[in-house]
Amino acid sequence: MNSEGKKPEWVPEDDHHGTYASEVKPGVADGMAFSTKPRKKRRPLEADEAVEGILDSSRTILARAITVIESRAPAHRPLAAEILRRCLPESGRSVRVGITGVPGAGKSTFIERFGLQLCEAGHRVAVLAVDPTSAVSGGSVLGDKTRMEDLSRHSSAFIRPSPAGGTLGGVAAKTRETMLLCEAAGYDVILVETVGVGQSEVAVRTMVDFFLLLQIAGAGDELQGIKKGVIEMADAIVVNKADGDNKRRAEVARGEYSRVLHYLHPHTPGWTPKAMACSALDGTGVDAVWKTIGDFRSQLEEAGTWSSRRQEQNVKWFHTLLKDAVLARFFESAAADGLREIEGEVAAGKVSVTEAVDRLLWP
Structure with missing residues (x-):
């Protein structure tokens, strides 16, 4: 009831725009807001519906299935196991790329540019972006869809932000299972963006084919930016933000990393890690990163070690x-x-x- 004793009128939500916070908006009574539309409870996902939707490349069903996989509720375990069992034969045909780097290296910007170029080239790209979880509240921002706005709207891309939840390596607990579902849905390139927490990145190294370390120049001593253990695990180091006034510094940093890699034992037998420079802002050098990944796969397949690593x-x-x-x-x-x-x-x-x-x- 309002101050005149009259029942407030129902108005569409759009009609609320343009009012001031100090005004009592229609549909608000006694300091509490209420909706005219009853909330519909979503019907639980069933195994047949989930598997069929995943194989038909439905992004909505894929997202719901991943939610079931990530759930810690005991009641969801049988359904999750059934979905995984039936999708497993359709998985394994993608290139899995782990991407990590120091904070501020531009991982999200690079992934969006990289993903868009791959989509335009005919690939289907799934991005599993892991947000750090607060050690205090347990919450996570999950803002990667807003940081990759253009890529998230592309019909050939699927972005799944998930909380790390304190898991070692800065990856979500169910990242491996999520990769399998994305592969079954037809995504042939899987990009795993990790938090970038140091040597514990070994966790993501054990679940991807190619491990990419993203760095920047002009932020002090480049070699102090990340620990030696992570550099040793990298199949390639890419110095990002090689544009404008920073282009020369990026090239200098690329040379330094190239010399460092020369003295380190490569993580992948038979492969010589490379150091490159690119600009996620204007796209310069991004194509060379995908070419390097292609060369990596071809070399391992010729040596017969691609499948054995999996x-x-x-x-x-x-x-x-x-x-x-x-x-x-x-x-x-x-x-x-x-x-x-x-x-x-x-x-x-x-x-x-x-x-x-x-x-x-x-x-």
């Missing part, structure tokens, strides 16, 4: 999930019932850490 990655994935499952099962089991009590004894110094672990594992 097999090794699958085994490592299996061991990682097995360790996670065993640890989770342990904490859920009856053997962990006395965990709090033993923690208290350890904290008080009554029991050594070694003895406490032995009591839990071998009671």
